[in-house]
Amino acid sequence: MSGRTAQRDSGGMASILDETPPRPLFGPAAALAVLAGIGACLSLPALPPWPCLAFAFACGFGAWLHGDRLAGAFSLGLGLAGLHAAAGLAQQLPQALENQERMLSGRIVGLPQSEPRRTRFRMRVDAGAEMPPALRGKEVQLSCYDDFDAAEPGPRTALAAGARWRIRARLRAPRGLRNPGGFDSEAYALAQRIAATGYVREPGLARPLSPPAGIDAWRERLSRRIAAQVPQASSKFVRALALGDTQALADRDWEVLRANGLTHLIAISGFHVGLVAGFFALIAGAIWRLHPAWARCLPRQDAAGAAAVAGALTYAAVAGFALPTMRTALMIAVVAAARWSRRPQRGVESLALAAMALLFADPLAVLAPGFWLSFAGVAWLLWCLPPNPGAVRRPVRDFFGAQAIATLGLLPLSATLFGQASLAGPLANLAAVPWWSLVVVPLSLLGLGAESLCEGTGAFFWRWAARAFDATWPWFEALADTGVAAYGLPEAAWYALPLACLGAFWLLLPRGTPAKPLALLLWLPLLWPQRGLPKSGEAELTTIDVGQGLSVLVRTSEHALLYDMGPAVRDGYDAGERAVLPTLRALGVRRLDRIVVSHADNDHAGGWEAVRRSLPIADALAPQGSRVAQTRPCLAGTEWRWDGVRFRILHPPPDFPYLGNEASCVLRIETAHGAALLTGDIGEVIERRLLRQARADVRADVVWVAHHGSRGSSDPAFVAATGARYALVSAGYSNRFGHPNPGVVERWQEAGAGVPTTFESGALRVRLTADGITLAARRRQVPRLWDAVRRRERVSYRQESTRPLVPEG
Structure with missing residues (x-):
């Protein structure tokens, strides 16, 4: 053989040896890359133009098929998520059509949620030409209010799942509160493809078009039968476990479930779908054993797989095709398809294939906490408990091991998603x-x-199911009441979650891995994050976004004061429970040294009971005659000092009659670096009175605009005397009072103050420190791509409107 031939042959052999097999299209690495791309897109502060997203999707798809699988999968996920998000946001009601009454006809989907004075339901609007073009074929979330008792017949109680109705509704685009630790209802609406929210106008004029029909009607009929035939109070839990109907669960029930880490079990969960699928597979296998001849047409294993898929899909339908059930049904279908193809497939490969199938079908599913908990839980179990056919089965040991792995592995995710860790879980x-x-x-x-x-x-x-449930529920209630079942965690930095997951991975490595105790250090940023408290002589004031109301948290280096707690309205919304307490937990506030209730109006004192019930409170002040429970009088001249910060009550004076708004407690906070003034709902008369009594006391760098910026407050002389740099407005988005009044906003702006509002900016955090006076808006500090879309839409709408622009600050 010549040297040249030998060289050529050796080179060809080397190229063959160096060539690595391509990564599988649907392998774990590709699934993680797609997930990373989707997460990166949804974490952007603004959405790129759709042509850029389409280009990223096309290039990613080509590279995923024929080029670099990982880079292609990442680009594919990024483009796909962006296109879905752009389509979902484009389907939402435009700003120009908000707060208009519309006549709608459509079918009620899902189970309506009945409350004492409200029924909430979701309607799919008809696609007919008589419907508004912006809403045709889309889903809207509506509430129906009336004064009928839930047991009496009426327009509200007649709303049934699967029925078609014609109603008049007032609508607006999905809009929610934005606070540290708060629930992001705008992300939920985007993930659920809800085009608008609103309420029914004139419920008595609503008319049914067709009787209930479909799977949702069947679910509601069975739910009512369970309620009628099971006398125990636990029938509501039987409905939840059997049909996914959780509307009867009270706040107390959810508190117990959260404290014990059991919320994943009370509704139809993926584990329950797996049980049903396994039962169907066993039945099919037994039938095939009784009729061996059937195996000639369809092998027994294939029949069992088909039965498992059918059972999973049936149970998913019973649950209203909820996301957790669909994830599990999809995973079971993937495993069954792999068996039908006669290709061996490991558990992790089945999980990756199911994840990619779900992400391709709906990339916005990652906005739901259940997505992360479901797939992460299965992934931890597959990694830590690999199948070993030759190993001796120890069911009890395996069960306890799985529980320990799931608890430790999912703790970082649970703490990040829910802001608390269940010690009793x-x-x-x-x-x-x-x-x-x-x-x-x-x-x-x-x-x-x-x-x-x-x-x-x-x-x-x-009834036997209810008795079995009652055997354990009292024990869980007692466990939740111990006070140590749930441990609230402050909001942590972005890097805390990956570090904690790395720590969990380290702790779950096989025995003999060195330095395992050091892995606990990686948990510190998540479990004990830096709270960023003010130094001595400094203060931080956070205006909590509570809608149409007021709540302000004042913190010094060692103390915390809460001024008002927002509204609690008849439809069940309690700002104290839904907004104030989650914010306090996210900021690491475990006790309140003092509460000041400005006055007894609901939009300021409605959340008092929820806060008082949940946190230890050393002292509480309220105006004389306000009848706010367990408080002492708030009187002018009251003064105290905390950590070098001076607090003074300026109004009302002793013997001042309780006059509602005009009796509001006015609180002045003074530091060496600036002053702040909390004014409650006082009007122009009291503002002039304060000017006459002590003009110097109203001068402040930061002022909370009285009465949410109403026309009857913010007297011109008072505005000029404050000399404020910031005039903060706490008001609800598109509130019926028109707060803040455009003239009031213009008055503060002409005086040189920035006028940020909570409905535009979310929670507003002001710091009076040695470095100066700073203002941080939650929507700016933690931006979301749907915020940017709505912001552009508002600016465009205002440019065409005659209403003056209200800046965000």
Whole structure:
């Protein structure tokens, strides 16, 4: 052989040896790359133009198929998520059409949620030409209010799942509060493709167009039968476990579930879908064993797989095709398809394939906490408990091991998503998972099957399911009341979650791994984050976004004061529970040294009971005659000092009659670096009175505009005397009072003050420090791409409107 030939052959052999096999299209690495691309897109502060997103999707798809799989999958996920987000935001109601009454006809989807004076429901608007073009074929979230009792017939109580109605509604684009630690309802609306929210006008004129029909109507009928046939109070839990109907669960029930880490079990969960699928597979396998000849047409394993998929899809339909059930059904279908193809597939590959299928179908699913908890939980179990066919099975040991792995592995995600860690969770799950999943749920499902075949036969199973549930629920209630079941965690920096996940990975490595105790250090940024408290002589004031109301948290280096707690309205919304307490927990406030209730109006004192019930409070002040429970008088001349910061009450004076708004407690806060003035709802008369008594006392760098910026406040002389750099307005988005009044805003602006509002900027945090006076808006500090879209739309709308622009500050 010549040297040249040998060289050529050796080179060809080397190229063959150096060539690596391509990464699988649907492997774990590709799934992680797609997920990373989707997460990167949804984390952007603004959405790129759709041609750029389409280009990223096309290039990513080509590279994923024929080029660099990981880079292509990342670009594919980024472009796909951006296109879905752009389409979802484009479907939402435009700003120019908000707060207009519209006649709508459509079908009620899902189960309406009935409350004492309100029914909430989702309607899919008809696609006919008579419907508004911006709403045709889209889903809207509506509320119906009236004074009928829930037990009496009326327009509100007649709303049934699956029925078609014609109603008049006032609508607006989905809009929510934005606070540290708060629920992002705008992200939820985008993920659920909700085009608008609103309420029914003139409920008595609403007219049904067709009777209930479909799977949702069937679910509601069975839910009512369970309520009628099960006398125990726990029938509401049977409905939740059997049908995913959680509307009857009270706030107390959810508190107990959260404290014990059991919210993932109370509605239909993925684990329950797996149980049903396994039961269907066992039944199919038994039938094929009784008829061996059937295997000639369809092998027994294929029949079992098909039955498992059918069972999973059936149970998903029973749950209203909720996202957790659809994820599990998809995973079961993937495993069954792999078996049908006769290609061996590991568990992690099945998980990756299911994840990619779900992400391709709906990339916005990552906005739901359940997505992360479901896939992360299965991934941890697959990694830590690999299948070993030759190993001796120890069911008890494997069960406890799985619980320990799930608890430790999911703790970082749970703490980040929910702002708390359930210390009682591991103990509660050890009891609830086997008992509820293997006893309560099967009995509930047997009741559904029996009732579907013959009406009245399901009561036996449902009553036994309720008795089985009652055997454990009192224990969980007692555990939740110990005070140590749930541990609230302050909001942590962005890097805390990946560090904690790395720490969990380190701790779950096999025995013999060195320096395992050091992994606990990686948890510190998540469990004990820096709170950024003011130094001695400094103060921080956070205006909590509570809608149409007021709540301000004042912190010094060692103390915390809460001024007002927002509204609690008749429809069940309590700002104290939904906005104030989550914000306090996210900021690390575990006790309040003093509360000042400016006056007894609902928009200021409505959340008082929720806050008082949940946090230790050393002292509380309110105006004389306001009848706010467990408070002492708030009187002018009251003064105290905390950590070098001076607090003074300027109004009302002793013996001042309680006159509602005019009796509001006015609080002045003085530091060496600036002063702040909290004015409640006082009007022009009291503002002039304060000027006459002590003009120097109203001078402040930061002022909370009185009465949410109403026309009857912010006297011109008072505005000029404050000399404020910032005049903060706490008001609800598109509120019916028109707050803040454009003339009032213009008056403060002409005096040289910036006028940020909570409905535009979310929570507003002001710091009076040695470095100066700074203002941070939550929507600017933690931007979301849907904020940018709405901001551009508002600016465009205002440029065409005659109403003056209200800046965000």
